[in-house]
Amino acid sequence: MKIRTLALSALLLQASLAIAQEPAAAAHQETRPNGETVRVFLDCRTRCDFDFIRQEIPYVAWVRDRKDAQVHLLITSQRTGAGGRENTLAFIGLEDMASVTDTLLQVSSPTDTDAEEREQLTRTIELGLIAYVARTPQAARLDVIWTAPAEAMLDAVEADDPWNSWIFRLRASGSLGGEERTSDYSISGSISANRTTEDVKTEIWTYGRYAESSFELSDGTTTNSLRRDYGASLLQVWSLGDHWSAGGEVNGGHSLFGNYDLRFWVAPALEFSVWPYV
Missing domain, CATH: 3.30.160 (Double Stranded RNA Binding Domain)
Structure with a gap:
């Protein structure tokens, strides 16, 4: 009777282990990758x-x-x-x-x-x-998401430019010198205005210079040397596409040193760029 009891207990224990292993095996099969997953x-x-x-x-x-x-x-x-x-x-x-x-x-x-x-x-x-x-x-x-760099996002936003793309430059200089028998001074300056857009390029430039020198000769007389120059120019170019642009330039000026009261000329402008304009 004791032997039968032990045999029955062993049989029940084996059946319990088998029942307990079935869910674990099923769970293992569920976590195994299917054919859709790399x-x-x-x-x-x-x-x-x-x-x-x-x-x-x-x-x-x-x-x-x-x-x-x-x-x-x-x-x-x-x-x-x-x-x-x-x-x-x-x-x-x-x-x-x-x-x-x-x-x-x-x-x-x-x-x-x-x-x-x-x-x-x-x-x-x-x-x-x-x-x-x-x-x-x-x-x-899956979705592909691209994050634009900060500079690209800034380029995409239209800038608020109160100057409407115009750039102005003002330059001025002067000098003063002298010795016992000589003296000289000069002053010069220029003003420019440039504007470049996708369609047109404009450059305006005006300048002036005045210089005077004095020399005292051995006989006590004084000789003066005077230089006076001024002028202006205008360049206007229109874009004709990604590689070509055309326009013209107008120049005029006066030069005492160059020995002309007024000089004026017009010139065409044509440009071809191997690389597309950016």
Whole structure:
């Protein structure tokens, strides 16, 4: 009777163990990746926060055995000359992904924190895995988002320019000198106004100079030398497309040193740029 009781207890214990193992086996089967999910084996030979990577990239199946993987991700690193870290990420396709391979570099600066390095590495992993995920039905659940750089966003916003693209410049200079028998002084200046837009370019320039020198000769007489120059110019050019522009220039002036009271001329302007105008 005692033997039968022990046998019955053993039979009940075995049945209980079998019942308890069934849910665990079922749960294991539910967590196994299906055919829609890319299976990735992470072979990290540097500092990698696997828990963080798995949390941030949940749309692939991370496997522990390379034989079960479709992608072998090998990560190695080395120090840079500046004191940062350069990570090399080799994406090696396996099974039906064998034709897809890639290598990406991720470089961190010596001032980056551990959290920043971790985020940069994880982002580079995501960029490399997109090529594999795009070949599965999981691609329908992914969106590509591009963040414009700050300078591009500034260019897209029309600037509030109270001067309407005009640039004005004012220049002036002078000199004064003398010795026992000589003296001289001069003054000069110029004013310019420039405006450049996508359609037209305008340059206006006017200038003037006055100089006088005195020399006392050995016989006591004084000789004066006078120089007076002034003039103006106008350049107007219109854009004819991405490479051509045409216009004209008008100039006029007076020069005592050049021995002309008034000089005036007109000239055409034609330009071709090999590279498109920006």
